[in-house]
Amino acid sequence: MADRLRRERRRFIQALMRASLTLSAALMTVGLVIWSSSNQATARAVTLDRLFSTLDTGNRLMLAGIALLAITPALRVLALLVLWVRERAWRFAATSTIWVANRFWSSLATCMSIIHAPSLWKLEASHIAGSPFL
Amino acid sequence: MAATAFLVAKGRSEHHALSPGDREQDTQPIPPNSGPLDARYFDTEANRKVVYHVQRVPFGMGVSYGAGVVSGLLGVGGGFIKVPAMTLVMGVPIKVAAATSNFMIGVTAVSSFLVYLGRGEVHPAATTPLILGTIVGGLVGTRLHVHIGDRRVQLILAAILVFATLQMILRTLGVGVG
DSSP states (O other): OHHHHHHHHHHHHHHHHHHHHHHHHHHHHHHHHHHHTTTOOSOOOBOHHHHTTTOOHHHHHHHHHHHHHHHHHHHHHHHHHHHHHHTTOHHHHHHHHHHHHHHHHHHHHHHHHHHHOGGGGTOOGGGGTTOTTO | OHHHHHHHHHOOOOOEEOOOOOSSOOOOOOOTTOOTTOEEEEETTTTEEEEEOOOOHHHHHHHHHHHHHHHHHHOOOTHHHHHHHHHHTSOOOHHHHHHHHHHHHHHHHHHHHHHHHHTTOBOHHHHHHHHHHHHHHHHHHHHHHHHSOHHHHHHHHHHHHHHHHHHHHHHHTTOOOO
């Protein structure tokens, strides 16, 4: 029983990781192709204000792919958290919950500090006026 | 770092093998005296299941803290500290240590990504080709990883540590190394 659960868990996680990696690679590839064919001479940095307003499709797709790739390890922990709760493996579920909470709050704090204290990030307040975070 | 390279090349994993078995028939039980972090995997190259016992977890946390400090201070990945620490001190097989280190780096990257995005320092068009190259390299590496023995992986890691050491020394001395 335990071995069957372990095998199922492993296969589910493998499928999730593969899907996430494939999707992010596809997004980045398509974005790169679109960006390359749009006659933009140089790569430009993305700021929060451009992220939600003037950013072109190519850059937007590439950024979505990068973001998906960045959160893939977190997706793995989230999926395992659900599986461990279902399996009543409370010790692992508690560890995962603490980790997820820690990541969530640190990410939220980063976003909030970007929005409310832009000087910390050397951004002008006008740069984030259009941000949907506000 | 050079000393670590020597230890890695010399060191042998303390895990032990169980009897050969089918990869899918995962029926060999973990020994009854095993701890909550003990685990096993099927080593394709050696054609056997490997059970390992994770030891000295508090020490591992301390080393991870040190790796984080060094990583933030020098702008290098902490893998060259974490992998030897997991292998030599915590009793984790080198293949598992390499995979775990990659996972930890991925987790850390989430926070860094947000910070750099907030500072407007993310260049998708410059970053994407590098990431796509890394993904392809990573897929090739993980395929090879399965078919290469632990000993060879240790030697490769030691060689990379020696190379990184020499590069840092030469850079510190002002000798151009690219």
